[in-house]
Amino acid sequence: MKGEKTMTVKQISVFLENRPGKLAEFVEILRAGGIDMRALSLAEAADFGVVRTIVSDPDKAQRVLAEAGFISAVTPVLAVAVSDEPGALYEILELLHKADINLEYTYAFTTRKEQGAYMVFRVADSCMEKTAALLEEKGIGVVAQEDIYSL
Amino acid sequence: MEKRYYREDIECAPREQISKWQSEGLVKSVRNAYENSAYYRRKMDEHGVKPSDIKGLEDIHKLPFVSKDDLREAYPYGLLCRPLSECVRIQSTSGTTGRRVIAFYTQHDIDAWEDCCARALVAAGGTRDDVVQVSYGYGLFTGGAGLNGGSHKLGSLTLPMSSGSTERQIQFMQDLGTTILCCTPSYAAYLAETVTEKGLKDTIKLKAGIFGAEAWSEEMRHDIESKLGLKAYDIYGLTELEGPGVSYECSEQHGMHICEDQFIAEIINPNTGEVLPDGEKGELVFTSLNKEAFPMIRYRTRDICVLSHEKCSCGRTHVRMAKPMGRSDDMLIIKGVNVFPSQVETVLINNGYSPNYQLIVNRVNNTDTLDINVEMTQDMFSDTISEISAREKALVGALKGFLGIYAKVHLVSPKSIERSEGKAKRVIDNRKLY
Numbered sequence: 001m002k003g004e005k006t007m008t009v010k011q012i013s014v015f016l017e018n019r020p021g022k023l024a025e026f027v028e029i030l031r032a033g034g035i036d037m038r039a040l041s042l043a044e045a046a047d048f049g050v051v052r053t054i055v056s057d058p059d060k061a062q063r064v065l066a067e068a069g070f071i072s073a074v075t076p077v078l079a080v081a082v083s084d085e086p087g088a089l090y091e092i093l094e095l096l097h098k099a100d101i102n103l104e105y106t107y108a109f110t111t112r113k114e115q116g117a118y119m120v121f122r123v124a125d126s127c128m129e130k131t132a133a134l135l136e137e138k139g140i141g142v143v144a145q146e147d148i149y150s151l
Numbered sequence: 152m153e154k155r156y157y158r159e160d161i162e163c164a165p166r167e168q169i170s171k172w173q174s175e176g177l178v179k180s181v182r183n184a185y186e187n188s189a190y191y192r193r194k195m196d197e198h199g200v201k202p203s204d205i206k207g208l209e210d211i212h213k214l215p216f217v218s219k220d221d222l223r224e225a226y227p228y229g230l231l232c233r234p235l236s237e238c239v240r241i242q243s244t245s246g247t248t249g250r251r252v253i254a255f256y257t258q259h260d261i262d263a264w265e266d267c268c269a270r271a272l273v274a275a276g277g278t279r280d281d282v283v284q285v286s287y288g289y290g291l292f293t294g295g296a297g298l299n300g301g302s303h304k305l306g307s308l309t310l311p312m313s314s315g316s317t318e319r320q321i322q323f324m325q326d327l328g329t330t331i332l333c334c335t336p337s338y339a340a341y342l343a344e345t346v347t348e349k350g351l352k353d354t355i356k357l358k359a360g361i362f363g364a365e366a367w368s369e370e371m372r373h374d375i376e377s378k379l380g381l382k383a384y385d386i387y388g389l390t391e392l393e394g395p396g397v398s399y400e401c402s403e404q405h406g407m408h409i410c411e412d413q414f415i416a417e418i419i420n421p422n423t424g425e426v427l428p429d430g431e432k433g434e435l436v437f438t439s440l441n442k443e444a445f446p447m448i449r450y451r452t453r454d455i456c457v458l459s460h461e462k463c464s465c466g467r468t469h470v471r472m473a474k475p476m477g478r479s480d481d482m483l484i485i486k487g488v489n490v491f492p493s494q495v496e497t498v499l500i501n502n503g504y505s506p507n508y509q510l511i512v513n514r515v516n517n518t519d520t521l522d523i524n525v526e527m528t529q530d531m532f533s534d535t536i537s538e539i540s541a542r543e544k545a546l547v548g549a550l551k552g553f554l555g556i557y558a559k560v561h562l563v564s565p566k567s568i569e570r571s572e573g574k575a576k577r578v579i580d581n582r583k584l585y
Contacts, residue, residue: 050536075534
C-alpha cells in the first residue's frame with residue numbers, strides 16, 4: 001500500500017448539556033490535561049449539544065474526559081487544506097458532489113504557522129476511503145493524523 | 152454442603168402448622184394491641200370488635216385496618232404497647248412522603264427481625280463463611296441495622312459499611328473478598344456502573360446481592376447481575392412491620408417468601424377493603440403475630456401486589472408475594488393515566504439508557520405534562536445530532552407505547568441526576584392538586 005500515513009484525523013465529540021457553564025467546564029478539563037485544540041465546532045439541539053474538536057492528543061483527551069464523567073466518541077474525519085482564494089471551497093465541494101459523496105457535517109479552522117485554511121469533513125464511514133483517495137488524486141491536501149500537531 | 156435454610160423447621164413447616172401459629176399469634180397480638188394501646192383500643196371499640204371476638208385466623212376480617220394516617224395520628228407513642236423501659240431501640244422511615252414513622256422494638260422484636268434477615272441471607276446462598284458487605288444506610292433506616300443483625304446471626308463476617316464512599320466500598324470488596332452485597336438497588340446499579348467504568352469486575356468476588364427498599368425492575372436486575380457478576384435477590388420489608396426481611400427471594404426467584412410465622416398477609420381491594428382470593432391483584436395488608444412493642448394489626452402497606460400459595464420448588468412453604476407492581480404513594484395519575492416510575496425504568500433500560508431518571512410532572516393550562524430527564528449513555532451517544540435525536544425519538548415512542556401518554560425526554564449528562572445513596576428521588580410533582 002502507498003501512503004503509510006492514515007489520511008484521517010481523530011475527532012473527539014462530546015455530549016454537553018445545554019446549560020450555562022457546561023462548555024467552560026469542558027474546555028477547563030482539556031486545559032488541566034495540557035491538551036491543545038486545533039479546531040472546535042458545536043452543534044446544538046434543544047436540551048444538549050455535541051462539541052466536536054480536534055486536539056493535540058486525542059487519546060489523552062478521551063481519557064481525561066472519561067475520568068471527569070463526560071461521554072465522548074472518537075470519529076475519523078478528513079481535514080482538508082483549502083487555498084485562501086474565492087471559489088476554492090466550491091471546487092472541492094463540487095468534486096464531492098460529482099462523486100455523490102454526502103457531507104454529514106463540516107466546519108472550518110485556520111492555523112497561524114502555516115497560514116492555512118482547513119475544512120473538516122465528516123462523511124459516512126463507508127465513503128471515507130473513497131473520499132480521501134479522490135481528494136488526493138486531485139491534488140487537494142489532506143492532513144494526516146501525525147501532521148495535525150505541526151500545522 | 153451448603154445450608155439451604157436458616158430455620159428449616161419454620162421455613163418448611165406444613166400449612167396446618169403455619170395456620171396454627173397464625174391463629175395463636177393473631178389472638179395474642181390483638182390482645183396485646185387492645186390492652187396496651189389506647190389508640191388501638193379506641194379503634195377496635197369504634198369498630199365494635201373485642202379481643203374476645205378474635206378466636207383464630209378466620210376472624211381476622213372482623214378487625215379494622217390500620218393505615219399510614221393512623222400512624223401519623225398516633226405519632227409517636229399512640230401505638231406503643233410496651234413501656235419505654237422495655238424498649239431497646241427505635242428505627243424510623245425517611246419521612247420523604249412527609250409522614251415519618253417511628254417504630255419501637257424490644258429485644259425480642261429485634262431478635263425476631265434479625266432472624267428474618269438471616270433467613271433472607273441463607274435463601275440467597277449465604278453461609279457463615281461469607282463476607283457480607285452491608286451498604287444500606289445505617290442509623291434510623293432499617294436497611295443497615297436489619298441486614299447487619301441478620302448477618303451476625305448467621306455468623307458471616309459482617310462489613311458495616313453503610314452507604315456512600317463508593318471508592319471505599321469497592322476497595323473493601325477487593326481487599327476483603329466480599330461475597331454478598333446488601334444495599335438499595337439504585338446504589339447497586341451505581342456501584343455496578345463504577346465497577347464497569349473502572350474495569351474492576353475481575354477483581355471482586357461477589358456471588359450474591361440482596362437489594363431492597365426500593366422498586367426495581369427485572370431489567371435492572373439483569374443489568375446489575377451482569378456488571379457485578381452476582382445473582383441479585385429481592386428483599387421486602389417496612390419499618391412499620393420491622394424492616395427488611397418481611398419477605399425475601401429464594402433461589403427460584405419467583406416471588407418473595409413472606410415470613411408467615413411472623414406475619415399474616417392479605418390482599419384487599421384498595422377501594423372497598425374486601426379481601427381478595429389468591430392470585431388477584433390488590434393492596435397488601437400485614438398483621439404482625441409476634442411483635443411486642445409495636446404490633447401492626449391489618450396494616451395497609453399501599454403496595455399493590457399478588458400472593459401465591461403455590462408450592463415452591465425451593466422447599467419453603469411460606470406464601471410468596473410478587474414484586475409490588477407499584478405503591479399507591481408512587482403511582483402518579485397523569486392525564487388520568489396511572490403511571491408507575493418502574494414502568495419508565497423498564498423502557499429506559501430496554502432502550503439502552505441508564506436506569507437513572509427523574510420524572511417531572513407539571514400542570515400547564517389545566518393539562519398535565521410529563522417530562523423525563525434521562526442520562527446519556529456511551530451506547531446512545533453519537534457524533535451526529537441526527538443520530539442522537541433519532542434514538543431519542545425512538546425512546547419517546549417506546550415510552551408512549553408503554554405508558555400510554557406522551558412524555559417529553561430531556562437528555563442530561565451522565566450521573567447528573569442525584570443518586571441519594573438511600574432512596575432515589577425519582578419524581579418531582581409540581582402540580583398543586585390538594
